[in-house]
Amino acid sequence: GMSSPIKELLQTLSRHAELVQSGLLDVVCSPAQSSPAAISALRQASALRPAGEDGYRLHPRLREYLQDHLQLFPAFQSLAEIGSRIGQLGALWQEITQVRQDADQEALASLLITLQTTVFDIVDSMARNMLLLQTLMSTRFGNVRTLQAKRSQNRYYQQQTATLAGDLARLAQVAEQLERQASEWAMEALARFVRRNLLGQITAWQQGLSELQTLIRKEIFRLREVEQRHRLLARMDMLLRQQ
Numbered sequence: 001g002m003s004s005p006i007k008e009l010l011q012t013l014s015r016h017a018e019l020v021q022s023g024l025l026d027v028v029c030s031p032a033q034s035s036p037a038a039i040s041a042l043r044q045a046s047a048l049r050p051a052g053e054d055g056y057r058l059h060p061r062l063r064e065y066l067q068d069h070l071q072l073f074p075a076f077q078s079l080a081e082i083g084s085r086i087g088q089l090g091a092l093w094q095e096i097t098q099v100r101q102d103a104d105q106e107a108l109a110s111l112l113i114t115l116q117t118t119v120f121d122i123v124d125s126m127a128r129n130m131l132l133l134q135t136l137m138s139t140r141f142g143n144v145r146t147l148q149a150k151r152s153q154n155r156y157y158q159q160q161t162a163t164l165a166g167d168l169a170r171l172a173q174v175a176e177q178l179e180r181q182a183s184e185w186a187m188e189a190l191a192r193f194v195r196r197n198l199l200g201q202i203t204a205w206q207q208g209l210s211e212l213q214t215l216i217r218k219e220i221f222r223l224r225e226v227e228q229r230h231r232l233l234a235r236m237d238m239l240l241r242q243q
Contacts, residue, residue, distance in 0.1 A: 012045045020047065023058035024066055027051045073132055075144050075153065079160045080125035083167045088118050089174050119197050126205050129164060133212045147227060154220045161213050172202050
């Protein structure tokens, strides 16, 4: 049969897998590291994006997908942001309210599909965030070596988790309002969908997140103590040497 555009695209990625791998780790410079033909093929496939003067980087979504699949977490991997998607949910709901009054079935169906996708994206992002945080905590931020880097990472994730906790509180409000109105308007399938996919999970996410925040705080405290102990030992060492 005829080759599909998707098949051709995947074959291009496969043919130049080594270059894709280089792009996952760093900016690829042409033509020092690879053939212009390979770069050109991946540029046409939108897999490489310009970066700086003469460099290219992997398409952000492709990078995300590969990191997800390989469970690669760079040292300061930021948590997947859900705030904008919560805003999207609110905007979609307002629009649904409007077209429901206009009795526009086609627009309504289309909006509901987009709303469903947005909810699944939020669920997906949260699963990824929890996995990232649990991985960091179980390895005690093992992807960085020095004490300073560990402290820096701890502070970074303390701030990131605080933002996420705020977003989850906002998500709970939006989801509750959405479910309540959908129920009142006898949009039972939608109400059930929101209950199952958001309201049913938010509490678990919040509990998991607050446990992780507690661990991060303890870790920050522990590292501070380690550092003080190091300083004390260094000072004692110096004094002993002077004698």
